[in-house]
Amino acid sequence: MARRKQRRAEEPAEELSVHELIEGPTQDLTAARNAVASAGDAPGQSPAETQDLSGLAAEVTRDLSGPAAEITRDLSAVAGTAVRPVAGAGERVRIDLPRMPAAGALYRRALLGALPGMxxxxxxxxxxxxxxxxxxxxxxxxxxxxxxxxxFRLADRLPATYPHVLGFPLALRLMTAAEFPIPLTGVVHVANRITVHRPVEAGETLDFRTYAEHLRPHERGRQLDVVLIGAVGGEEVWRGVSTYLGKERQAGGGARRDRGDRPASPAASAQWRVTPRVGTDYARVSGDHNPIHTSRLGARLFGFPRPIAHGMWSMARCLAALDGRLPEAYTVGVSFKLPVPLPSTVAFSATATGGAWDFALHDARSGGPQLVGTVR
Structure with missing residues (x-):
């Protein structure tokens, strides 16, 4: 009996495309959100800091209106914050924070903000x-x-995906602002593009900035891009663009695309066993503790049969397989297709054409596409 149960647990979960994930049944997540919010009241954890702004002197040289003004007032509550216009960026305002935000508090903020009236x-x-x-x-x-x-091999040179982890709390702070047009809860990460302008070494000090752009309609809601830029000594050395999709009841992008017949999976060059520990280990090193990656109950509350791997882990694992064969400067772009259930076995394939690579990740059992990517 024990063996039979274990085999069932090892079987791949029912295939869910990005469209199916965002079209799934709408659930009442209040209980789950309350549980996570209550965890934020545990000893040693404090809610996001709020202070009286009357004693702060922010240098704002012009009138700010709308969402920008609200975010500016909110962030100016942290002592040491500087506010100034961004040269050559239209109406955009630059807000420099004295330190990187704490991701845990931001996730609690997002879940609390999803509650009615908050x-x-x-x-x-x-x-x-x-x-x-x-x-x-x-x-x-x-x-x-x-x-x-x-x-990845242990080295002082940063993997292409590592600056994303370093700067992600800053992007998360932008996305958890109450005025941000798409709520963080329920958002789907559908694509990622990273440009490495030159290798970055572990001994270098990075400056990060982030902003959102290209809000656009989608057949199931709206999409936008969150840009994260890393610079050393004023020189941009790394850029990441994360594309997110927010499901909305009244979508503005037209009829659903016909996905047609699934193309044949390319021949695999490697197979990897992805265990549940991948979810918890990547959550620990990335700070992304979304329960859909770490908890069977949490995954079910959000519509998944069992936990799924982080999309950025899948991207990083594919680049690790190409480690040592990539140029000094390049752009890697991926689209996330089907989720990678935990546990499961995935098949990796890669083809080189000149200095470029095309790679993919598929479910080893069903052949379902999970990730497709290019290096140029």
Whole structure:
């Protein structure tokens, strides 16, 4: 009996495409959100800091209106915050924070904001705001831990996906603002593009800035891009663009696409066993503790039969398989297709054409596409 149960647990979960994930039944998540919010009241954890703004002197040289003004007032509650216009960026305002935000508090903020009467009014447009944090250093022990979890060789050179982890709390702070047009809860990460302008070493100090752009209709809601930029000494060395989809009841993008017949899966060059520990280990090194990746109950509450791997882990694992065969500077782009259930076995395939790569990740049993990517 025990063996039979274990085999059932090892079987791949029912295939869910991105469209099926966002079209799934709408559930009442209040109980789950209350549970997570209550966890934020545990000893040693404090809610996001709020202070009286009357004693702060922010240098704002012009009138700010709408969502940008609300986010500016909110973020100016942290002592040491500087506010200024962004040269050459239209109406965008730059807000420099004194330190990187804490991701855990931001997730609690997002879940609390999803409760009735606590979310405030979401703006119809993207706020013209750019957030920045300077002087971010690399903890080599954390880098080594990340390398092990994602399959990279231990080295002082940062993997292409590692600056995303370093700067993600800043992007998360932007996305959890009450006026941000798409709520973080229920958002789907559908694509990611990273440009490495030059190799970045662990001893270098990075300055990050982030902003959102290209809010656009989609057949199931709205999409937008969150841009995260890493610079060293004023020179941009890394850029990541994360595309997110927010499901909305009244979508504005037209009829659903016909996905047609599934193309044949390419021949696999490797197979990887993805265990439940991948979800918990990547959550630990990335700070992304979304329960759909770490908890069977949490995954079910959000419509998944069991936990799924982080999309950025899948991207990183594919790049790790190409480690040592990539140029000094390149752009890697991926589209996330079917989720990778935990546990499961995935098949990796890669084809080189000149200096370019095309790669993919498929379910080893069903052949369902989970990720497709290119390096150029």
């Amino acid at each position: 979310g405030g009014r979401r703006g119809p447009e993207l706020p013209e705001v750019e957030l920045g944090v300077g002087g971010v250093t690399v903890d080599r022990a954390h880098l080594a831990d990340y390398d092990r979890v994602c399959g």
